Amino acid sequence: MAIPTIRVGLTAATRTMAGTSAVPKYSDKENGIIATDRETGEKLYTVMIFLMEEDRAETLKVTVPANGLPNGLKPGMPVKTVDLVARPWANLFNGQISSGVAYRVSALELDSGE
Template sequence: MSTQPRLMLDITNVIFEMADEIMPKLDDKGAQKIDTRDTGLPMWTAPMFGRGRTPGKKWSGQLNVTIVSAERPNVQDGDQVVPRDLEALPWVSEQNGKTRSGVAYKASALEVVSGPTALSKAA
């Protein structure tokens, strides 16, 4: 059995903000997916905005990050967060004779840096 290299992302100059509420990541039967490959923990979908802030290389986009955690991460829409151990997962699938490909994102946790959740924790 061969193991794939982990493609860990450098997010030093990236700001992430929650774009919506976290939801359980569901399979085609409506059950919450479990990370059977690595941890055995439930998977959650975290929609967020990312913004690169390196001068001359600025970018912005929306992405979904899968969070692998026993419990739903305690974040809210609008919180500025830091995804821990952010990893890129290239994928390819074939369906009805058509090949699709893309990149999925996975993290082990979300740390809130500012927003309503961070303020309520400080109180």
């Protein structure tokens, strides 16, 4: 069964900035196993980004494949998201439901402002 995804459209006025450096996304943190993309096998990383529009800002934790990370990415750098999608999720554990939205991009690009 395919995982439902929702393409996230950003306006021309939307600005995004890296809030953290890329950190490995673990499928098994205790054993140091980094999560990989199910289709490509590419290692996955997470980056916190700030999404700013007009008078508001949101923090998004996005998953990025290793080949989609720009060289030299540091907190505070302006970035562009490539193919930003949202994936709703829900889990049932010990009778309790937890749910949320996971964000993913195919790449982050450094934004020179041009």
